[in-house]
Amino acid sequence: MTNDHPLIQVKNLDLYFGAFHALRNVSVDFHAGELVGLVGDNGAGKTTLIRVLCGIHAPTSGEVFFDGRKVEKFHPKLAIDQGIETIQQSVGLCDNLSIARNFYLGREPVKRILGIPFLDFALMREKSARVIRQFGLRDNVSTDDEVERLSGGERQSVKIGRAVEFKNRVVIMDEPTNHLSVREREHVNELAVQLKEQGLLVIYITHDIFQVHKLADRIVIMENGAKVADASTDAMTAEELEEVIRQGGRVVEKRETA
Amino acid sequence: MKHLVRSQGIGAVIGVAVMLAVFTLLDFSGWWTVQTVSNVTQFASILAFVTMGEALVIMTKEIDLSVGSVYGLAGVSFITLEPPLGVSGSLLVALLIAALAGLVQGVAVVKGQLPSMIVTLGGLFTARGIIYVWTGGSVHNFSPDARAHPLTRLLGGELFGIEAATFWLIAIAALLGLLLWATPFGNRLLATGGGRESAESRGVRTERVKIVTFVLCSLLAGFAGILTLCNQPQTHVTLGENMELEAISAAVIGGCLLTGGRGSILGAILGALIVVSFRYELIALGAPSSWYITFVGVVLVAAVIFNQSLARRLGHSV
Numbered sequence: 001m002t003n004d005h006p007l008i009q010v011k012n013l014d015l016y017f018g019a020f021h022a023l024r025n026v027s028v029d030f031h032a033g034e035l036v037g038l039v040g041d042n043g044a045g046k047t048t049l050i051r052v053l054c055g056i057h058a059p060t061s062g063e064v065f066f067d068g069r070k071v072e073k074f075h076p077k078l079a080i081d082q083g084i085e086t087i088q089q090s091v092g093l094c095d096n097l098s099i100a101r102n103f104y105l106g107r108e109p110v111k112r113i114l115g116i117p118f119l120d121f122a123l124m125r126e127k128s129a130r131v132i133r134q135f136g137l138r139d140n141v142s143t144d145d146e147v148e149r150l151s152g153g154e155r156q157s158v159k160i161g162r163a164v165e166f167k168n169r170v171v172i173m174d175e176p177t178n179h180l181s182v183r184e185r186e187h188v189n190e191l192a193v194q195l196k197e198q199g200l201l202v203i204y205i206t207h208d209i210f211q212v213h214k215l216a217d218r219i220v221i222m223e224n225g226a227k228v229a230d231a232s233t234d235a236m237t238a239e240e241l242e243e244v245i246r247q248g249g250r251v252v253e254k255r256e257t258a
Numbered sequence: 259m260k261h262l263v264r265s266q267g268i269g270a271v272i273g274v275a276v277m278l279a280v281f282t283l284l285d286f287s288g289w290w291t292v293q294t295v296s297n298v299t300q301f302a303s304i305l306a307f308v309t310m311g312e313a314l315v316i317m318t319k320e321i322d323l324s325v326g327s328v329y330g331l332a333g334v335s336f337i338t339l340e341p342p343l344g345v346s347g348s349l350l351v352a353l354l355i356a357a358l359a360g361l362v363q364g365v366a367v368v369k370g371q372l373p374s375m376i377v378t379l380g381g382l383f384t385a386r387g388i389i390y391v392w393t394g395g396s397v398h399n400f401s402p403d404a405r406a407h408p409l410t411r412l413l414g415g416e417l418f419g420i421e422a423a424t425f426w427l428i429a430i431a432a433l434l435g436l437l438l439w440a441t442p443f444g445n446r447l448l449a450t451g452g453g454r455e456s457a458e459s460r461g462v463r464t465e466r467v468k469i470v471t472f473v474l475c476s477l478l479a480g481f482a483g484i485l486t487l488c489n490q491p492q493t494h495v496t497l498g499e500n501m502e503l504e505a506i507s508a509a510v511i512g513g514c515l516l517t518g519g520r521g522s523i524l525g526a527i528l529g530a531l532i533v534v535s536f537r538y539e540l541i542a543l544g545a546p547s548s549w550y551i552t553f554v555g556v557v558l559v560a561a562v563i564f565n566q567s568l569a570r571r572l573g574h575s576v
Contacts (some may be wrong), residue, residue, distance in 0.1 A: 054459075077461040091459050096452030096519035097445070105449050106460035108442040118440050 005068060007032045007169065007201050008053060013062035015048060015225075022048045023059070024226040030203060032169065035196040037212035037233075038205045039245065040222035046205050049222065050172050053203075054086045055079035067169075080106070083169035087159045089178050095148035099137075102147050103128035103162050132161040136187055153184030160191045164198070171195050172203045177211070189215055209245065213238035223248050266513030266520050269565045270528035273511065273557075277532055281539050288542045296419065298531070298538050300489070303423040306530035307482035308501055309508040310434055311475030313526035316509055317438075318464075318471050319451040319518025320374035324363060324381030325479040326501030331385045332356040332480030333487045333497050337398045345407040349484060356480025357473050359385060364472030368465040382502065389495055400491030414488025423485045427527070430478075435523040447471060452519025479505075507554055508533045511561040515569060532557065 006029035015023040023045050030036055040046050051057045052064065058074035065071065066082055086092075093102050104124050110117035129143045135157040147155060156176055163171045173192060177185040193215055196202045206212045213219065213233055221229035221244055229236075229244045281289045288294065308325050315322045332352045339348035363381045367374045404410060415422050438444040449457035450464040457464050483498060512529025514521035536557060537550045 076458060077463070080461040086459065088459070091453075091455050094449045094453035094456050094519065097449060101445050101449075105445060105457065106462045108445055110442060117442060118436075119442060119445065121440075 006030060006065075007067055009063075009065040010049070010053075011063045011065070013049070013052065013059045013064070015052065015057060016060045022225050023052070024224070026062070026222075026225075026227050028220055028227055028230060030170075030201050032201050033196060033199050034218065035192060035202040035204060035216045037209070037216035037219045038203055038222065039207070039209050039212060039219055039241070041207070041245065043224075044222040045225040046222050047174060048225070050086065050174060050203070050205060053079070053170075054084050054172060083167065084172070085159075085163040085166070085168040085170065086172040086174060087156065087163065087176055088174040089176065092159050093147045093155055096146065098144050098146055099132065099141070099150070099158055100124040100128045100143040103132070103143070103158060103165070107166065127165065128161070131165045132158055135161045135164075135191060137161075151184070152180050153187060156180070156184075156188050157191075160188070160195070163200075164195065168200060170201045170203070172205070174205045175207075176204070177206070185211075209242050210238045213241065221245055266515060266565055266568065267522040267525035267528070268513070269561060269568055270512045270525045270532070273532050273561065273564075274528050277535060281535070285539065285543055289539060292419070294538060294542060296421065298535055299424050300421040301537075302527075302531040302534040303421065303427040304482050304486050305501070305504055305508060305534055306427050306431070306527040307423075307485070308479045308505040309512065309526040309530040310431060310523055311478035312502075312505040313509040313512065313514045313521050313523065314434070314438070314447065314471050315374075315475045316506075316514045316516060317451045317518060317521045318447055318468050319454070319516075320367060320468060320472070321378065321506065321516070322363070322381075322472065322475050323375065323378040323502045323506075324359065324385060325475065325505050326498040326503075327382045327385035327389070328356050328359045328476045328498075329479040329483040329486075329501055330389050330496075330498035331359065331483075333483030334389050334393055334398070334493045336484045336487055337400060337491060337493045338392065340400060340404050345404055345409045349409060349413075352484055353477060353480055356476045356483075359480075360473035360476025361469065363476070364469035367472070368468050386499075389497070393493065393495055395495055398493045400487075405491055410488045410491070413485055414491070421489065423489065426481075426485060430481075431523050431527055438523060443467070443470075448519050450518075504533050504554070505530075507558045510558060510565070513565055515565065520569070529561075 008030040010026055010028045013023050013026040026049060038046050048057065052059055052074065055074045055076045055078055063070055094105065097105065101124070109120040109123050111120045125143045137154055137157050141150065141154070147158065150158070176188050180188065192202050192204055204212055204216060209219070216233050218232045219229070219236070219241055220227060221241065229241065231241070308329060312322055312325055332355060335355050336348050336352035339351055343351060359381060363377050366372055366377045400410070413422055413426070417425065438447065446457065446462045446467050449462055450467045454464050487493065508529035509521065509526055510516070510529070511532050512521070512525030512527070514525065533554055536553050540550050540553060541547055
């Protein structure tokens, strides 16, 4: 299922915020077509690691390789251009804009009239509607409606649809099912698997080891800014992994995947 | 219509309708005279330029208190630099000075991560101080040649009894409306004000958007100053004083939410019309001119109450 050559390779990453050591010598590989669960308690460094991958923080030391090439500059725009999409619970959609405008924000399709780039409204509406409907947007919601009218699950649908539309290579889902109803949670989890099956790398961040164990090919556990376990879901059960988290990574030996 | 409601411009439309109805009933013969209508249109057009820029800045969730001083500074530059540079030269330099004021303030706000209210308050005092020092408090005039210059006529003359400023307003407001509503830049501007973090996560360079908006705002204020002086080519040190307060009031009356991300160009223009109309009608009704400011205050608060309740009814987070 996975390629030999990792899509994202993190090597000996350290990150300090002032005196605070947020990431401690983290090394981890991620492959295309893989769904990796990134698990750990609050403050374990999951989100910080992700923020490095999507260009928000630059590491203090260590290297990140994307598709074999070393990442020299860390900027959200560069990460997006390379096809790394982060789906966060609270960030990503502007409440004051319509679904179609949000869908294309930052990458708006234009029609040039006298050389001036005007938004291509017809294309924005038609394409965003087509993509998001397949991810479960209700029929009575128009893409002209503002996103603040959407439910939590529908917001996730917009973000996931956007990741698919822009042919992303990596989709990072940061606690994607928080505050969602049971049915919406199932729906979002199905979408994560769907994305993986389309050949994308999906990194799924959560507290809930049992939930992600069912979906993921591999689980990476972080604790106090360090990676404490990295095991395929075939190699370790959810209960075993939970024990690792409970013990703060001290008890169970790491069982690396091949 | 939907667009107008969503961008909160509907309050200003209703406001203008109610205001015109009341003024008509109260003072039909005084209000609907050629003189009043023409004065109100002229001054509302000038204030509308400043308000449109202010509205754009507010939509990015910032504020610009320096517009009145920038208006004055551009005007003073335009008149004082005319003898050495000629009308077109001084026009260009005056606009450059305005743009520079916006650029410096925008960069300070964004790169210094400073509150725009303080930075532009500094801008207000700095620019006003420069006007005092530069003019030494004296009044400057255009020479008869400069008054007759085609560019002066184009910016300050009139056509069919309508002041040039009104024509310029229609043209530039149409362009700004298109910019805001129908271009990627407009989409990113609204996104910057409506959800900066989300916009940045989409790769929008919100810092650049804000700087451009500050420059645009100062340019519009400067251009308004120039339009005023082309019409009456005489400077005084108080040119544009308190205009920032009128512009912010007009923007808010026109439906701009200080929480960012919502507002419209049409609303800004109507807001300016309401503010200026009140000034004129109160004077026409014989109220002491000092009452005008009180009335603007009352209208402002009424408008905010209306616009906020409209926003809540529409389910916007305010």
